[in-house]
Amino acid sequence: MRTQVAIVGAxxxxxxxxxxxxxxxxDSVVLERRSRDYVERRVRAGVLEHPTVELLREAGVADRxxxxxxxxxxxxxxxxxxxxxxxxxxLTGRSITVYGQQEVVKDLIAxxxxxxxxxxxxxxxxxxxxxxxxxxxxxxxxxxQELECDFIAGCDGSHGVxxxxxxxxxxxxxxxxxxxxxxxxxxxxxxxxxxxHHERGFALHSMRTPEITRxxxxxxxxxxxxxxxxxxxxxxxxxxxxxDGFTLATGPILEKGITTMRSVVTEPMRQDxxxxxxxxxxxxPPTGAKGMNLAIADVWVLAEALGAYLREGRSDxxxxxxxxxxxxxxxxxxxxxxxxxxxxxxxxADDFQRKLQLAQLRYVASSEAAATSLAExxxxxxLRR
Ligand code: APR
Ligand code: PHB
Numbered sequence: 417m418r419t420q421v422a423i424v425g426a427x428x429x430x431x432x433x434x435x436x437x438x439x440x441x442x443d444s445v446v447l448e449r450r451s452r453d454y455v456e457r458r459v460r461a462g463v464l465e466h467p468t469v470e471l472l473r474e475a476g477v478a479d480r481x482x483x484x485x486x487x488x489x490x491x492x493x494x495x496x497x498x499x500x501x502x503x504x505x506x507l508t509g510r511s512i513t514v515y516g517q518q519e520v521v522k523d524l525i526a527x528x529x530x531x532x533x534x535x536x537x538x539x540x541x542x543x544x545x546x547x548x549x550x551x552x553x554x555x556x557x558x559x560x561q562e563l564e565c566d567f568i569a570g571c572d573g574s575h576g577v578x579x580x581x582x583x584x585x586x587x588x589x590x591x592x593x594x595x596x597x598x599x600x601x602x603x604x605x606x607x608x609x610x611x612x613h614h615e616r617g618f619a620l621h622s623m624r625t626p627e628i629t630r631x632x633x634x635x636x637x638x639x640x641x642x643x644x645x646x647x648x649x650x651x652x653x654x655x656x657x658x659x660d661g662f663t664l665a666t667g668p669i670l671e672k673g674i675t676t677m678r679s680v681v682t683e684p685m686r687q688d689x690x691x692x693x694x695x696x697x698x699x700x701p702p703t704g705a706k707g708m709n710l711a712i713a714d715v716w717v718l719a720e721a722l723g724a725y726l727r728e729g730r731s732d733x734x735x736x737x738x739x740x741x742x743x744x745x746x747x748x749x750x751x752x753x754x755x756x757x758x759x760x761x762x763x764x765a766d767d768f769q770r771k772l773q774l775a776q777l778r779y780v781a782s783s784e785a786a787a788t789s790l791a792e793x794x795x796x797x798x799l800r801r
Contacts, residue, residue: 419445419534420726422551422565424542424578426455426535428517429694429711430571431524435475436719438533442726445534445563447553452525452537459599459671460517462624463609463705465796466510468712477523485515486623488608491794493777495613497659500781507784507791514609516624517708544568546581546690567722570692571715574680579696582687591677591701591756592763593617594637598649602629602667605657611703611759612656613777615770618703618760619656621664629665632702634760637676644672677701677756679749684738685714691737693718698745703759704752709796714741716799744797751793 421437423430426448434444448455464472464485472478489505505511528535538556545551551563570578604623612619617634624630631653635644646669654664680699685692694711717740721733733740758776762769780786 417445417561418564419443420565421445421567421569421722422544422549422563423447423569423571424544424551425570425572425576425694425696426450426521426525426537427571427573427694427711428520428524428708429696429715430569431521431528431535432475432712433569433571433693433715433719434533434535435477435524435527436715437722438531439475440719440723440727442723443533444569445565446528446536447539447542447551447563448535448537449539449542450537455537456518456522456525458518458521459597459673461702461705461708462514462516462622462630463709464513464515464520465706465709465794466512467796467799468709469513471712471716471799472520472523477527480519480523481513481515484519484625485513486625488512488514490608492606492608492610493613493781494610494657494659495774495777499610499659500777501608502780502787502791502794504791504795507788508795510795512705512795514623520708542572542577544578544581544690546688549689566689566726568690569715569718570690570696571694571711573695574699576696578690579682579692581690582682582684582692584682584684584687587679587681587683589679589753590637591679591760592637593634593760594639594674594676595620595632595702596635596639596641596644596649596672596674597630597632598669599624599671600629600631600667600669601627602665603627604629605663605665610657611755613759613773614656615761616652616656619653621657628670629667635674636763639674641672641674675702679753681742681745681749683742685741686738691718691722691734693741697741698749700748700752701756702752703755704748704794706748706752710745710748713744713799717741747793747797
């Protein structure tokens with residue numbers, strides 16, 4: 417088999433890259449180790465930045481997003497038992513859209529299948545040679561295949577096989593807590609997202625649809641999900657999210673899991689003909705809701721750069737790929753770290769640290785300049801600058 421770009425991984429990064437390349441007349445083959453059903457059901461993040469939504473629209477894959485996505489014009493910071501609204505749209509003229517990552521994935525898979533372009537699920541033992549470049553793998557039927565290509569895109573997430581091929585410096589930071597996330601059959605208890613600072617730990621109220629809530633609790637990184645019965649989860653959410661006039665709607669818990677929190681940046685993001693994008697190159701803690709948006713921003717840059725090279729023989733954009741992406745990535749790393757530090761209770765944190773967090777929260781809630789900075793980062797910095 418031969419293609420122009422071999423893409424490893426069918427998450428938002430790999431699928432969006434394949435789609436953008438196709439719009440630019442460039443062939444690719446996407447290799448995914450899981451089944452279609454698995455990737456379409458995997459519950460992940462759910463906040464799309466303004467530039468992400470615009471790009472999905474421009475790329476013609478936003479019909480369902482425009483029908484079913486939930487536009488949000490503000491978020492709440494809840495502390496001292498009261499809400500302090502950050503008016504995203506009034507402050508920036510832009511908004512965010514709540515739409516599950518797996519819904520984006522479903523829409524991109526549907527577009528790929530409708531176009532009749534190669535997307536191979538349940539492949540195994542993907543191996544690559546970034547210099548030749550060449551990718552080999554075993555297809556779903558058990559046959560070993562060779563895929564010759566001009567470039568390889570490593571879009572295979574944080575535990576993939578591509579990143580280890582890059583001779584890189586890995587900047588990493590582990591946070592001393594994790595998030596327990598639940599998807600519940602309960603209507604949102606408030607029309608907007610609520611980021612809560614509480615002495616028992618951070619809590620987040622989010623949603624997926626008018627019938628489904630997404631909720632998170634800060635827990636210890638070694639916490640076992642089996643120790644969290646549904647009753648215990650609702651009790652703890654009730655305590656942390658308590659505020660005057662607020663009633664937490666409860667219902668059957670459809671899914672629950674624990675995610676550890678890390679910041680990772682791989683520099684550089686390329687080796688020979690291999691380019692990394694999305695979680696394969698960097699991870700942010702979920703507090704700023706940046707993970708999927710960074711993945712989409714990377715592949716927009718990569719698609720433009722590969723297009724310039726493969727169509728016109730221009731290598732300047734490819735040469736600048738790292739620098740272009742890493743500027744945005746480090747901004748998002750800082751923002752995510754800052755939101756995380758302001759809102760979570762670190763083990764062993766003293767009264768001084770809690771006073772600092774509250775001073776920062778009160779400042780963001782009362783200063784238009786500080787709120788605008790949060791809002792500008794939250795709705796997403798423009799892709800074209
Ligand atoms: N071979 C083929 N596919 C692989 C391999 C492999 N060896 N290893 C991993 N994959 C697949 C995974 O099964 C997954 O479908 O690569 C895909 C990577 O997708 P994501 O993990 O969703 O990563 P990305 O597309 O970069 O999107 C980043 O995902 O984890 C969230 O918070 C993160 O929202 C962010 C988004
Ligand atoms: C989510 O809805 O899953 C979500 C929302 C906001 C975040 C993280 C996750 O910061």
